[in-house]
Amino acid sequence: MLRQAATTFTVETRGRGLVEFTRPVAAWVAQQGVATGLLTLFVRHTSASLLIQENADADVRADLERFFARLVADGDRIFRHRAEGADDMPAHVRAALTAVHLSIPVVARSLALGTWQGIYVWEHRLRPHRREVAVHLAGDIGAAS
């Protein structure tokens, strides 16, 4: 029978950039004793994203950051919303261009991530923030843990 579980993760960011949190997510899913199901993550902010991206070469994350910094420049004169700083409106645009939620199937007791896929919070503001991620899991929870 299908059941559900829910929790909230808090991810501390160190300013703009990617923070991986694949391990705590995988550990929580494993604790629920689910063999098959669907995990959904949702970031409760408009200036941070969730990203599935390569976790092998740190250059990939640095290149992603450089690309987005050029695409959505801090202090771009096109932006009128500047009260919260030159990095605030670019953060909203970056959030719109990426994802605020992820849904990942659980297969054979594991997240169906590919070999090189990690789960990241992408902080778009320059300063560190505490980001909340709402988490929902549906599946055959507790069936055989």
Next chain:
Amino acid sequence: MLRQAATTFTVETRGRGLVEFTRPVAAWVAQQGVATGLLTLFVRHTSASLLIQENADADVRADLERFFARLVADGDRIFRHRAEGADDMPAHVRAALTAVHLSIPVVARSLALGTWQGIYVWEHRLRPHRREVAVHLAGDIGAAS
């Protein structure tokens, strides 16, 4: 026990721009009497998006619009698909760059939206359209309404 509910929202747009519909979505979820669950919205069009974005300062939406209008210019000579107007192919590109579906956990009888997060249909065509959003909710529906 996990149950599900489904409906369709129709959102009338006034041409290019964001139309918030957080309230009717939240009201429908509340009517289902769900304490914990997962809401999914899916826009049934290829020239409109769904967006979670700041609902406080209208400048944010205007800035988003300006940024995307510059990034994906109407009438760009790169586009060959022009039969439906100079804004049609840009609308498809904007849809590809943003989201056509959203999944939001329901926690403690409410959508797990952050303080400043609103749910929007983003109309990418210049003229008004009637946009259909398919809605699915799974959760402990009707358990204690």
Next chain:
Amino acid sequence: MLRQAATTFTVETRGRGLVEFTRPVAAWVAQQGVATGLLTLFVRHTSASLLIQENADADVRADLERFFARLVADGDRIFRHRAEGADDMPAHVRAALTAVHLSIPVVARSLALGTWQGIYVWEHRLRPHRREVAVHLAGDIGAAS
């Protein structure tokens, strides 16, 4: 009662570009005998995406490809991650700008796709690849097939 089903699709790409796989997905959903539910697709790679896009005019797909090739240029000097080829880091950026998962409601025994919406794997690498898509379905499965 809500049940679930899961499978994996393998999509062979022919190098950079869109490969539609709406039919096999719709056929698999139909086989599960579900009237109402939620389908989720998740691509297990960091250099390919899933896309809902117009399936009528092939020019739309060609224009999308041209736009993204200009936006994220192969061999851009900004990228340091080049070990796997000039198209590899652009592929990661394109994946970040688009979607790695899709959730589509099932309504009245069919995917709630709009008239012109097709489901695509978007290959971002220049060479052909075999892409795995993890699939999850929750709904009144087998209730009345």
